[in-house]
Amino acid sequence: MYDFAYHKPTSVADAVKLLADPDAKAVSGGHTLVPALKHRLNKPTALVDLSGIAEMKGIKRVGNAIVIGALTRHVEVANSAEVKAAIPALAYMASHIGDVQVRNRGTMGGSVSNNDPAADYPAAVLGLGATIHTSKRKIAADDFFLGMFTTALDADEILTAIEFPIVDKAGYAKMKNPASRYVMAGVFVSKAGGTVRVAVNGAGPCVFRQADMEAALAANWSPDAVAGIKQDPDGLNGDIHGSAEYRAHLVGVMAKRAIAAAG
């Protein structure tokens, strides 16, 4: 780790001011950033610790949505009675991130801002059509995830909360990478009235929507509806754990399982 200054602001406004320094970095749970610092892959001038900002905490129901503060840890989403009742698939997803230690430290905001292609949260955010609240605006999920580790957030912009619409049905299934246990291929599906969303994570360089499956499911909401749909392996990830073809195949399997889980 290289030396850096450490700040712990108590308001979003103060944090944004500190992040005006282009080489300063926000830190929430630190479960992604701190390992990178220890490997000396990152050399920030300052860390802006967001964990003291009260307005970024908490889970509440607002109308037909669940609004979750960015600092909410995975374990809190997994155990929240509110989330479990309204969007059980979201609680299920959070309860299967990493291991106990990771869920006790890692935050929703950190995970979504980081946009690791193999992370769980982006699939739920995109699959539910959530709205991202930041220090300066609201961004639709469809406009947020831009590419591998890249989002619509500006350098001095803080993700403050995410608003998840309460849908009729939702489900999530993933195949874990045997080594890292991150996502090798995952699918988050949801249905709200006639609107179906299918988000795929792990398989590609960035979470994406599977339009063919969405169309098929809009016509016939059942695992069988996606059985004949082949995910194109072109552009998917391939590595020592599995080829793009294998991941493409897994997208089909996980889609079926996610729909079955959604009921």
Added chain:
Amino acid sequence: MNVVAPFEGIGASVRRKEDFRFLQGRGAYTDDFNRQGQLHAWILRSPHAHARIKSVDISAAKAMPGVVAVFTGADMVKDGLGGLPCGWQIHNKDGSPMAEPLHPVIAHEKVRHVGDQVAVAIAETREQARDAAEAIVVDYDVLPAAVSMEAALKPGAPAVHDDVPSNLCYDWHIGDKSVLDAAFAQAHKIVSLDLVNNRLIPNAMEPRAALGEFDRTSGDYTLHTTSQNPHVIRLLMAANVLHLPESKVRVVAPDVGGGFGSKIYHYAEEAIVTWSAGKLGRPVKWTADRSESFMSDAHGRDHVSNAQLALDANGKILGLKVHTYANMGAYLSTFAPCVPTYLYATLLAGTYTTPVIYCEVKAVFTNTVPVDAYRGAGRPEATFLLERLMDVAARETGIDRVELRRRNFIPNDAFPYQTPVALQYDSGNYTATLDQALATADWAGFEARRAEAAKRGKLRGIGCSTYLEACGIAPSAVVGSLGARAGLYEVGTIRVHPTGSVTVLTGAHSHGQGHETTFAQLVTDKLGVPGAQVDIVHGDTAKVPFGMGTYGSRSLAVGGSAMMKAMDKIIAKGKRIAAHLMEASVDDIEFERGIFRVAGTDKTKALVDISVAAYVPHNYPIDEIEPGLEETAFYDPKNFTYPGGCHIAEVEIDPETGKVSMVNFTAVDDVGRVINPMIVEGQVQGGIAQGIGQALLEACVYDADGQLLSGSMMDYTMPRADDLAPVSVATHTTLCTHNPLGVKGCGEVGAIGSPPAVINAVVDALRDFNLRTLDMPATPSKIWGIINAGRQQAAE
């Protein structure tokens, strides 16, 4: 008889004494030691697999804050330091010695693998040392790398060592080829199989660390290090590298958090901190981070083989022919050359009466991390080959796989049994371990379980392995004739204190094995001293007279036997003292568990009476017997020991994802006499976890340029608890006939017997896909590929 209650002797599952400190965080590992004025070393490592070092510019690094010194390979050459030695010399088929290129402590002129040491920066703090290492400017002339063995052996391949242009370390063989050819000519059937034994990265929980100190008053050096054999490290480092008298060097291996073989070897960092502590007059510490462990700890396995089995019409084996390529990596690690030869080819008879065996092994240098012994060392490679071959032979002859094994077992009345590959087995009962395992695993009921799994959409398979291994290494004269540059005896000192408590000094080293408990049980059993009054001291060359250390499941068979010999001497001396005290003839004194008795009388003396007399010799035959009660024995084993048994794995495959799940694992092992059943169970379970890891999960992968792709836990799959299955461990004992305890060894059987059982189960689960070869690890993507290809073929 004076029975200790509760019974703490041989056969009792005494709780591990050492666990109190380990579980409370009170262990003292190398990195826990800190000295006044201590400096920290950071090693700059090569980012290239193969490059010529044109220059190393340390000027900026030396000017960094807190930096005390920066050393390069050139500094070591200037000081006349030797290379890291190899402890075993193999000879080629033509009798010439193997190629043994220099292994510089810090690379000089060339780097030969990613992670090779290029320079060391030494500073007041670890971070400062790391900053300085980053400021060293190395000008590399990057060379093409020889990464796979196949590539390294191609004509015109880049030479890892300029003085070994062929990259061939040795071309060795064992057995009589003409006799084998004759046997093959008689064969009814010849079964041939290509196999890869996957390369593994050991990953002990505690990373390697070393702390060097120099005492300006005495001129003595002290090295604390994460080692399985501190005396061996002292010998190799003092004599070969630093050229110091051993008397000037103390090596301490305190608590060590796992080794699995990877901490046997003399590593560069040990010499670097010791040498630089002397140069700088201050203690120097180095501790690996996990990334360094991946690229600098010796790796394991890495064989590519072809095996051919000749059978007669009844399924009796007529002969076995094996050709193996073994990867040595970039340099010869301490014991590397013996692993694919004398710890491998000599095991190819397994549990079978194979009358003739011929094996040739080509050892190859590549631009990868050195490869050496890893839990099992050679025997897992032999067992995987043989037990996979038996299953394929069964399929191709139409003989049931269990029946084929039974037909070829060495019968119980054939011991001692001389194999055609040098070893003579002393005892075993392979039918008994097989039968017990088949019953425990409900082998007979398997087809019903397979049918039930099929209803759930799962493919279920079962597989067995009836393995044998040789451990308890080893008779010194035998290994000496095979190229070992050391003896392989062990040393034990029994020090009975005046009050009757006992300190044991042992040359074995415990790094997870539970010696502090098991060894104390030997003393309790033999001398009647309660466990709480027995202390086991190991791991310090200043305390223990000598020792060869712990590996090859040798601690109890060799180290325990040395203790037994020393205790015999204690008893013999005690009898003479007792005879004097009780005014009887020595021949009339009997001894059992702490009590000396005049035979046929109720006249007795306890051990403590004898020890008091020995240290306070007022009434004592001082002209005939020396005071004190302390004895040392060296025990050189008469033979290897031969644990064996049967492992049965049951798996289920999700055909949609290819994921293999372990559903059951049964082990019935003959480890000889069991001293502590609980510890044996733990050792076997741990070995099985590693065996399942090798079979299903672990793969060290390099890309074509020699970059380590599986260089962290993100990409190297270590087994986790939920990757394992309920494991049933049982023992079936035949005693070792040639050591005083009748013990064989249990440290490695789990890792040796299990991989082929798991792979045989996976192949069985995929029986509809006509699978013949399956290389480890059986990852989901690999299995799905097989299923997918099979289904596509069927559709065509």
